[in-house]
Amino acid sequence: MNLVRCPNGHIYSTRTHGHKCPYCNNVVENGTKNGPGTSRKMQTVSQTQNNDGDGDVRTTAYWDDKAGSDQVVGWLVCIEGPQRGMDYRIRPEKNFIGRSEEMHIHINGDNSISRRNHAVISYNPMERNFFLIPGGGVGLVYQNNEAIYSPVELAAYDVIQMGHSKFVFVPLCGMHFDWDSDDKDNKDVREPG
Known part of the structure; x- marks a missing residue:
């Protein structure tokens, strides 16, 4: 296709x-x-x-x-389910999640995840925060074992459950680092050595 x-x-x-x-x-x-x-x-x-x-x-x-706006801002890492051990890159703005290859985050193997738009993870580069948004799919989305029905802010290492799969959220960008920031704004990032 x-x-x-x-x-x-x-x-x-x-x-x-x-x-x-x-x-x-x-x-x-x-x-x-x-x-x-x-x-x-x-x-x-x-x-x-x-x-x-x-x-x-x-x-x-x-x-x-x-330029460079396609840079990774975080990851979802599958910790339980058919894709255990697989990581999924999160990009700036909205990332639609589902089984379809058309989704930004395409999750194979778990047929209890909606084909399209089961959930959305959004990174706002201006506010430097992440949100989990329930999608238009039939299945529910859980954050740390709590069902969500409206957008919720994500924190590092939150556990997200969709279908029979669980994912840990790992941010790269946020208050300490962002790709669009001047070096002085990324002062908390330590150089090796």
Whole structure:
């Protein structure tokens, strides 16, 4: 299946729709497949006018213009379940979790995890915090054995349960470090030696 992601985050098949996103009409050039191991960095996009013809140019994702914005900000590590020992990279902004290859965090093997959008982990680079957000899937999401029904802030080493799998949350970025900060802002990071 030839799936690509447009700059607005829509995923669609190039076999069916060519290089034009059926949701926002952006034209994706030199698209890359969306799947495990692919970068979130956006493809080159032709700007298109809104359908109402007012001449406004569509907005593209902000990480499209920022160099190095695809850097890891944390990890989920499976500690129980079919993927025990597997780690999943968390990127800036929203990370959709599910079994589908279209998800940012694609978890195989646990059929009790929803195919799409079981949960979302979001990193806000401006506030330097992480949130766990229940998704639109049927299954519940647990943080430290408590079911969550609305967004909750994540702390280092929180245990997240989805389906029959448990994951430990390991942040890299936060108050002590962030990729976009000046070196003086990362003062708590120790140099070796």
